Amino acid sequence: MIHIHARRLDGTPSYEAEDFRAITEAIRAEVDDVIVNYSTGAIGVPVERRIAYLRELRPDVAALNMGSMNYAKYSRRRRDFVFKAVFANPFEEIIALLECMRDESIRPEHECFDTGHVGSLAPLVDMGLLAEPLHVSCVMGVVGGVPPTARNLAAMADNVPLGSHWGVIGIGREQWRLVAAALTLGGSVRVGLEDNFYLPDGTMARSNGDLVARARRLTEDVGRRAASVAEARDLLGAPRRAEAR
Secondary structure, three states, rough: OOOOOOOOOOOEOOOOOOHHHHHHHHHHHHHOOOOOOEEEOOOOHHHHHHHHHHHHOOOOOOEEEEEOOOOOOOOOEOEEEEEEEEEOOHHHHHHHHHHHHHHHEEEEEEEEOOHHHHHHHHHHHHHHOOOOOEEEEEOOEEEEEOOOOHHHHHHHHHHOOOOEEEHHHHHHHOOOHHHHHHHOOOEEOOOOOOOOOEEOOOOOOOOOOOOOOOOOOHHHHHOOOOHHHHHHHHOOOOOOOOOOO
């Protein structure tokens, strides 16, 4: 699965269908089969704009942030925040995005930055907006969210609805400990330059591929194996579309 944040040619973030389409077409030109996952997270971008590119392009999966939070980066050297913002994800926007995903047969990936975000899933299931089993990602390491420890990951995983698929997204250099913990606990893993620049030995990765190769090696080292694309689709509940728009 490839998770996509769109950017314009000048590198600035984009929330336009044309940019998501260009990136998706370039990826699919290189890979025979791939699970495409679009980001929907943003600060200060109306939910209607984020819904528009989902409706037009209908990716296999779309990430959905499951709660509001302080979202920050902190420098111990400076003893100050180098970035801080309120990451607003009210239920009204979550529900609007879910209704779009349901209408367009897009599989939600529920990104949970704290245990309370996992707890927000139950009411949405009860309302009929979600059908179990779910696909839940435990995002750990963002200042303002759950601290990145194996014990906290276990607690989050224990709160995921029974029978659902879950994985970890580790932010920063703690990523590899979290990857190892998730693999041991039976979860899946995500790695990439969005989350962490470094390999386990501290060497800077040259590409996303470096990080993925190392994650696969670690998967095999603990006695598990990487899923095929078809197996991953089954795990995520994201069947391949007959036609891509």
